[in-house]
Amino acid sequence: MEGVVSDKADVYSFGIILWELCTSQLPFDDQAAQTPIQLALKIMGGTRPKKIPNCNPDLWRLIERCWDQNPSKRPSFADILQILKKESHVIFLADIPGDIICPIT
Numbered sequence: 001m002e003g004v005v006s007d008k009a010d011v012y013s014f015g016i017i018l019w020e021l022c023t024s025q026l027p028f029d030d031q032a033a034q035t036p037i038q039l040a041l042k043i044m045g046g047t048r049p050k051k052i053p054n055c056n057p058d059l060w061r062l063i064e065r066c067w068d069q070n071p072s073k074r075p076s077f078a079d080i081l082q083i084l085k086k087e088s089h090v091i092f093l094a095d096i097p098g099d100i101i102c103p104i105t
Helices: 007-023 036-044 057-066 077-086
Strands: none
Touching: 007 057, 007 077, 057 077
16 A cells, blocks of 8 residues: 555665664765655665675675565565574674674675
């Protein structure tokens, strides 16, 4: 249903947060010259943040699934939890200041 907000919008936001954690950057920073409305329309049209170089492929797949253009194809938070538990060998290097904290392959 168009115009109805569901938990799938939160899943999209979670994917954005994962991207931010992995890059220590703001998403769409390269789109700063646009108005918020212009950027929102581009996001609704499918624009997503840039791929993270050297990101763990399993984590990148999860991020992309969270951003799926079709909200019904986005995972549930229960699914996300299962994926993260399964991929628990992926370690964030958050204690290394200034380094990329996205798990690399």
